[in-house]
Amino acid sequence: xxxxxxxxxxxxxxxxxxxxxxxxxxxxxxxxxxxxxxxxxxxxxxxxxxxxxxxxxxxxxxxxxxxxxxxxxxxxxxxxxxxxxxxxxxxxxxxxxxxxxxxxxxxxxxxxxxxxxxxxxxxxxxxxxxxxxxxxxxxxxxxxxxxxxxxxxxxxxxxxxxxxxxxxxxxxxxxxxxxxxxxxxxxxxxxxxxxxxxxxxxxxxxxxxxxxxxxxxxxxxxx
Amino acid sequence: xxxxxxxxxxxxxxxxxxxxxxxxxxxxxxxxxxxxxxxxxxxxxxxxxxxxxxxxxxxxxxxxxxxxxxxxxxxxxxxxxxxxxxxxxxxxxxxxxxxxxxxxxxxxxxxxxxxxxxxxxxxxxxxxxxxxxxxxxxxxxxxxxxxxxxxxxxxxxxxxxxxxxxxxxxxxxxxxxxxxxxxxxxxxxxxxxxxxxxx
Numbered sequence: 001x002x003x004x005x006x007x008x009x010x011x012x013x014x015x016x017x018x019x020x021x022x023x024x025x026x027x028x029x030x031x032x033x034x035x036x037x038x039x040x041x042x043x044x045x046x047x048x049x050x051x052x053x054x055x056x057x058x059x060x061x062x063x064x065x066x067x068x069x070x071x072x073x074x075x076x077x078x079x080x081x082x083x084x085x086x087x088x089x090x091x092x093x094x095x096x097x098x099x100x101x102x103x104x105x106x107x108x109x110x111x112x113x114x115x116x117x118x119x120x121x122x123x124x125x126x127x128x129x130x131x132x133x134x135x136x137x138x139x140x141x142x143x144x145x146x147x148x149x150x151x152x153x154x155x156x157x158x159x160x161x162x163x164x165x166x167x168x169x170x171x172x173x174x175x176x177x178x179x180x181x182x183x184x185x186x187x188x189x190x191x192x193x194x195x196x197x198x199x200x201x202x203x204x205x206x207x208x209x210x211x212x213x214x215x216x217x218x219x220x221x222x223x
Numbered sequence: 224x225x226x227x228x229x230x231x232x233x234x235x236x237x238x239x240x241x242x243x244x245x246x247x248x249x250x251x252x253x254x255x256x257x258x259x260x261x262x263x264x265x266x267x268x269x270x271x272x273x274x275x276x277x278x279x280x281x282x283x284x285x286x287x288x289x290x291x292x293x294x295x296x297x298x299x300x301x302x303x304x305x306x307x308x309x310x311x312x313x314x315x316x317x318x319x320x321x322x323x324x325x326x327x328x329x330x331x332x333x334x335x336x337x338x339x340x341x342x343x344x345x346x347x348x349x350x351x352x353x354x355x356x357x358x359x360x361x362x363x364x365x366x367x368x369x370x371x372x373x374x375x376x377x378x379x380x381x382x383x384x385x386x387x388x389x390x391x392x393x394x395x396x397x398x399x400x401x402x403x404x405x406x407x408x409x410x411x412x413x414x415x416x417x418x419x420x421x422x
Contacts, residue, residue, distance in 0.1 A: 078305055
């Protein structure tokens with residue numbers, strides 16, 4: 001079972017790497033969205049530093065939803081999803097493997113790009129560590145919540161916008177605690193509580209999202 | 224073994240009270256016009272579609288009770304080829320074979336006459352070659368029950384002979400084949416099931 005799990009993760013990573021478009025467009029979207037804010041609100045360093053945590057989180061959230069549509073759709077369209085569903089692996093584990101690969105291909109590159117953008121937005125150095133920790137805990141939750149949206153919109157021909165509409169409201173708790181953690185660090189307060197809340201959200205998503213997404217995938221196979 | 228199977232798609236009943244039993248070495252050819260429910264029956268048998276009534280038994284056990292065991296004994300070749308254009312021929316087959324518990328890719332590619340294409344990206348293959356690669360899964364991950372949905376479509380006569388030969392050897396080894404086809408495909412002695420006239 002572990003072997004099959006890793007085989008699916010490896011295949012999806014290889015596909016994402018060869019196509020290149022997913023990782024590239026997610027990171028480019030993240031960078032460009034964040035870069036727009038200084039132009040929009042003016043070059044006041046203190047103001048930008050003040051809104052930096054929120055800007056980075058919202059941009060990361062939007063960038064993460066950008067690539068969700070393809071999570072199951074490509075496999076659905078070429079019949080791979082049928083065969084994956086017929087593998088001895090339970091569908092829930094399969095969803096988890098694909099979601100993990102999605103996070104590795106899109107969430108991790110976002111984390112890598114974050115320090116550069118934090119510098120750009122003049123975010124004080126004391127917030128960087130907590131920002132990265134919060135994103136590292138929050139982005140997997142986004143991928144997991146996104147998997148539910150992606151699975152539910154499989155039957156819809158152009159589900160891209162629908163995924164965002166379904167997933168973004170669900171992501172509000174992640175956003176709240178993510179920003180709260182960075183704000184706490186910037187004010188010199190311990191960020192443990194919001195980080196633990198993010199961890200809790202991740203654990204809950206880890207347990208519940210694969211089941212919900214697998215149910216969605218099962219529905220799409222029946223249509 | 225199939226007991227009183229029924230299938231309803233979009234409130235339209237395709238078939239009901241369908242019962243048959245296939246022993247080892249048996250083959251069942253599904254015939255019928257387009258829309259008669261050949262593909263749906265195969266998907267119900269595989270467990271991809273829930274049956275509206277009745278059940279599918281494998282070794283006396285309801286397949287929905289122990290899907291894992293059943294899926295290990297099963298190889299389904301559908302309409303779609305389930306191939307990734309950016310992966311090579313060997314990588315595509317290797318992935319599916321590994322997932323199905325098999326492994327040996329090279330003999331399977333040889334069996335379908337694809338050995339020379341092993342390191343090419345799947346995206347450049349022709350429709351017939353893609354189909355052959357999809358069928359190579361049958362060899363790469365040996366399973367007792369083959370569910371084939373129009374396997375002969377787009378195959379040239381040479382590939383068709385190879386496939387017929389594979390089916391014959393599979394049945395000689397005790398394997399079971401259920402195939403939907405509207406072409407005349409001679410796979411030796413087999414049961415026939417004519418599905419309704421469609422809509």
